[in-house]
Amino acid sequence: MTQKVVFQTLGTASGKQIGVATLNVEAALNALDLDMVRALTAQLKAWQADSNIAMVLLDGAGDKAFCAGGDVRALYQASKEAPGSTETLAKIFFEEEYRLDYFIHEFGKPFMVWGDGIVMGGGLGLMAGASHRIATERSRIAMPEITIGLYPDVGGTFFLAHMPEKTGVFLGLTAFQMNGADALYAGTANFLLESDDKEPLLDALAEVAWDDNSEANHQRLSDVLGTRAVPEQESFLKDNAEFISALCSGSLETVIERFKALPDDSHKSLLRARDTLLAGSPLSAHLVWHQAIIGEELSLNDCFRWELGVSINCCAHGDFVEGVRALLIDKDRNPNWQYADVASVPAEVIGRLLSSPWQGEQHPLQDL
Numbered sequence: 001m002t003q004k005v006v007f008q009t010l011g012t013a014s015g016k017q018i019g020v021a022t023l024n025v026e027a028a029l030n031a032l033d034l035d036m037v038r039a040l041t042a043q044l045k046a047w048q049a050d051s052n053i054a055m056v057l058l059d060g061a062g063d064k065a066f067c068a069g070g071d072v073r074a075l076y077q078a079s080k081e082a083p084g085s086t087e088t089l090a091k092i093f094f095e096e097e098y099r100l101d102y103f104i105h106e107f108g109k110p111f112m113v114w115g116d117g118i119v120m121g122g123g124l125g126l127m128a129g130a131s132h133r134i135a136t137e138r139s140r141i142a143m144p145e146i147t148i149g150l151y152p153d154v155g156g157t158f159f160l161a162h163m164p165e166k167t168g169v170f171l172g173l174t175a176f177q178m179n180g181a182d183a184l185y186a187g188t189a190n191f192l193l194e195s196d197d198k199e200p201l202l203d204a205l206a207e208v209a210w211d212d213n214s215e216a217n218h219q220r221l222s223d224v225l226g227t228r229a230v231p232e233q234e235s236f237l238k239d240n241a242e243f244i245s246a247l248c249s250g251s252l253e254t255v256i257e258r259f260k261a262l263p264d265d266s267h268k269s270l271l272r273a274r275d276t277l278l279a280g281s282p283l284s285a286h287l288v289w290h291q292a293i294i295g296e297e298l299s300l301n302d303c304f305r306w307e308l309g310v311s312i313n314c315c316a317h318g319d320f321v322e323g324v325r326a327l328l329i330d331k332d333r334n335p336n337w338q339y340a341d342v343a344s345v346p347a348e349v350i351g352r353l354l355s356s357p358w359q360g361e362q363h364p365l366q367d368l
Contacts, residue, residue, distance in 0.1 A: 005039045006061075009053070010202065016054035016210035018202075019047040023060040029068035030060040032122045034093050041100045048107060054210035054217050055110035057202075058126060063138070063195070066115050067123025070097065072148065076324040079315040086357045090315040091308075094153070095364050097122060098304045101155050102368055104129035105300060109214050110221040115139055115183070116195050125154025128188060132221055135180035135189035137233065144175035146280035148327055149319025149335070151287035153311050157303040161295025163187055165241055166248035168295070172288035173248070173255070174273035175280070181235035191225045192232060201228060236269050252289045256342050281319040281335070282342045286350050301368040308365055309356040318353055 006024045009017040021040060023030035040058075047053040060066040070093070078089035104111060104126060112132040119127055119141040127133050127141075135141065143152035143160070152160055152172045160168030163186045170176060171186070183189035193201065201224070208220050237244065247258050259274045266274075277285065287310060298306065314320045319337050326335035339345045358364070 004033070004036045005043075007039075007043050010206060012054070012206045012208060012210055014054070014208065014210040015052075017052050018205060019043075019050075019053045019056040021056065021058045023058075023067055026060075026062035026064070028071070029065035029118055030062075030123070031068050031071050032097065032126075033071035033074060034089070034096065037093070037096050037100050041096070041103065044100075044103060044107070048109060051212060053109065054208075055112065055205075055221055056107070057112045057114065058130070059114035059198075060117070060123075063117060065118035065123070066113070067120075067126060068118045069121030069123055069144075072150075072324050073328060075315060076321055076329065079321050083321075084316050086312045086316045088315065091312050091364070094308055094311045097125070097154065098308055098365065099368070101125045101129055102301060102304055105155070107131070110218050112221065112225075114198060115141065115189060116198070120144055121152075122154055124188060125156075128155055128159045131218060132191060132225060133183075133189045134191050134193055134225070135183045136193055136195040137180060137230075138195045139178070139180045139183060139189070141178040141183050141188055142175050143171055144276075146173060146175055146284040146288065147276065147323065149281040149284055149321070149323030149337070150311065150314050151284050151291060153307045155300065155303060155307075157291040157295045157298065157307055158300050159188070161292060165245040167237055167241070167244065169248045169255075169288065169292045170237075170244050170273070172292070173277050173280075173285060175276045176237075176269065176273050178237065179233055179235070181233040182237045184232060185235045185238040185241075191229055193225070193228055194230055197228055201225075204228070236267070240267075240270075252285065253343055256285070281323055281337050282339045282345050283314075283319050283337070283349070283353065284323075285342050286345055287314075287353065290350070290354065301365070304368060305363055305365045308363075309358070310353060312357055313353045313355070 006022040008020050075090050082088045111130045113127040113130040114134050115127050116136045145151050180192045322335050
């Protein structure tokens with residue numbers, strides 16, 4: 001049986017080693033399942049504690065995707081079999097996935113993600129916490145959860161809220177696919193390299209004088225990447241920042257009306273964004289809007305705690321099961337959302353999705 005995550009160590013001239021973890025389910029665009037989350041967590045903890053490991057590289061097999069997200073089919077099946085329950089595979093998967101994402105944020109040693117090809121949802125959750133986040137000319141980076149009745153989780157509450165202007169709200173509402181330059185502008189990447197530069201980069205990293213000083217090793221990795229960085233592509237998000245900010249300001253209902261009023265000769269990226277928003281889950285749109293409000297105020301660990309409750313509620317009570325059915329199971333692309341539009345959603349329904357399943361009990365992520 002093929003290993004879903006392949007681990008290896010690369011020797012260097014300094015005597016230190018580079019830990020390499022490769023997501024290895026190319027046919028599924030390296031989508032994360034629970035086994036992969038557990039394997040990554042165990043190995044990364046071992047590498048963090050191993051003084052011989054100077055840095056870690058996380059990448060994906062093949063040239064199509066780093067990671068297209070989580071294995072939502074399994075979550076769909078579990079949620080469908082126990083409707084209304086918050087004690088399903090969803091709780092286990094999201095809790096362990098968020099712990100892994102948080103661990104990467106707090107890793108300490110240089111942690112590099114090679115974000116080539118598709119990086120979406122859970123893939124961006126892995127990438128966002130890395131100290132060195134590489135995009136290439138082939139990168140397509142997005143949080144497309146509104147299309148399946150979820151919302152930008154995996155720490156998105158934190159990293160979307162810390163993007164320039166209204167960029168995070170725009171990305172969450174529209175599932176806009178960023179290129180490498182967009183990702184640099186938004187902060188989801190901090191280096192732009194050529195996709196075919198990976199092997200030469202590893203050769204260069206093997207010659208670095210790594211030592212036990214983690215701070216110095218961070219700078220050494222940055223220096224190597226800086227010498228290989230390529231000129232920026234054109235960034236739609238950066239070039240249209242002022243327009244996007246105006247488009248996404250005001251109330252959610254106002255923003256929806258502005259999108260509806262976009263003229264048909266608008267930029268094709270805007271029209272695609274509009275169509276995705278208007279076809280997406282109205283419940284998800286409300287959740288994106290709420291997380292944009294709270295994201296700036298919450299610490300990273302509090303964001304993950306908030307997300308765990310909301311994600312489980314989406315599976316138990318929200319549009320998630322129907323969204324996955326329409327997009328990935330029956331593939332009719334015709335979801336029957338619980339509400340026709342954003343204005344139709346009662347406040348108490350949103351309140352239920354936002355309420356913690358563990359009121360009066362200890363939160364599963366209390367120790368983060």
